Amino acid sequence: MTEARFTLTLPGLSHDEAQERATALEENILLDPLAITINETDEQRALWEVVLYFGNEEEAEHAAGVTGVDRTQITPMPEQDWVRRSLEGLAPVAAGRFFLHGSHDRHRRRAGGVSLEIDAGTAFGTGHHGTTEGCLLALDRVLKRRKPRRILDVGCGTGVLAIAAAKASGTRALASDIDPEAVRVTLVNAAHNGVKPLVASLVAAGLRHPRIAGSGPYDLIFANILARPLEALATGLSTALAPGGELILSGLTAEQMRWIEATYRNRGLALAGRVRRGNWATLVFTRPQTKKRPGGRTPGRLLDAGSRGTDWELDL
Template identity: 75%
Template sequence: MTEARFTLTIPALSHDAAQALAAALEENIFIDPLAVTINETDEAKALWELALYFGSEADAEAARAIGALAEGRVAPMPQQDWVRQSLEGLAPVSAGRFFLHGAHDRPRRRAGGVSLEIDAGTAFGTGHHGTTEGCLLALDGILKRRAPARILDVGCGTGVLAIAAAKATRRAALAGDIDPEAVRVTRANATLNGVKTEVTSITAAGLNHPLIAAGGPYDLIFANILARPLVALATGLARALAPGGDLILSGLTAEQMRWIEATYRSRGLAMACRIRRGNWATLVFTRPKRKKRPGGRTPGRFLAAGPRGAGWEFDC
């Protein structure tokens, strides 16, 4: 894997602006950073910076030009500890019963709830991203009413969602990713978090794997990817969901919510919950146990508990 040698940093942003810009850059097919982080730089002034990591100065400069990021700064970085440096600014995340932290914050683990230790490294998904945090809040709400027996995580990254579900329920979870490195990292994180036997990690493009086909239908499916892949996978994900099961979708911006809602409602799924923070959105759908008009909503069956005073919006 290419090592990060240069950063493109966009300073002095609000939290929402940093997240919105990160989402816009992720959708730009001409910009392909090795990693992206959002870091708080001034707590008193509520200022954040967006940092993109590249293997060469030319790639970083090209991204600045393509993204019209004239205010961005391109600079070389130390080779030996770029991941650790990016993690040191990440505070632990509390999402309902889940407390997610890196190795540097291990002493801050709380006594109750479910603690998860996930570091960045060579796969995406520390849990500090708003979409992953939204998925954890959605999972917390689902677990208040039932414990899903069959769990699937599509595009697992570091495996944080599959590991969280397996650790909270002690049920088996299948985690797939198109990137073999993500599969390796998920296995390592599952071992670190004590769910090595519960989490099975496989290299799979979307739903295309014999183990995924054999393990369905699923009571709970995560797909924290991007809007276009979610549309492409809509029919397959809807078919893989068991009656009464929950489908948690994220990797979305607020502007993409209607598009994704319409796509999945047309597959016969019902909207159960919307969770938003700033420009990031998480959607929860369910497959009704009884036949009903496609696109209906199941009011009141889902309640997400989260930090409602910290910028989160719930429509459940």
């Protein structure tokens, strides 16, 4: 891996602003940093910064131009273990039964629950983002009610959600991503977390890959991506969900929540739960079971998906 020699810093942000900027920078195809971290710089004033790591000064200067950050925020790095230093900014995340940590925090594992070790690397999704935390909290709720038989993680990143679901339930999970590096990292992380036999991963855009289509319908689906792709995949995800199954969506801001709610309600799904983490939202939908008439006859329609409100809501 290329060694980081320069950083570009975006200072003076709130925690939520830092999270949002880090996510946007991760997804910006014009940038290719070696790593991105957020760090608290002033506890009393609740100020945070986003730091991008680059192998040379030219890449850092290009990033400054793309982001509009003053070039005085470019700093050469001293000789040190920069990977470990960047990981130190990622505190463990406790979400229900799940405890997510990097290798530098292995000693802080809890005695009970499900521990997941995911390090920052070459694929997006360490799990320290508010959207992933929301998905883990939603998964914790789902697993309290039942054990899924078929699991799909669309846009898996580092595979944290597929790995968490497989490890907690003992069920096989299929993880997909458009990025081959994400697929490779997912398989490495699955092996590292002891669920290699349970997690399969493949390169796929959307849901038309023969293996994805042939393995459904799914009792549990994750799609922690962005609002526009979620809208585009609404019909496919809704169709892939088994009756009584749960669909966990995230990558949404609070402002986008109602739009995505309406989109999936219109596909016949019922909103079962919400998680809000700052400005980020996670939504849980279910496909209602087919309603039967007395005597076991089926009238050929689903229960009204929009007839009731949310079963539960967490505001963190």
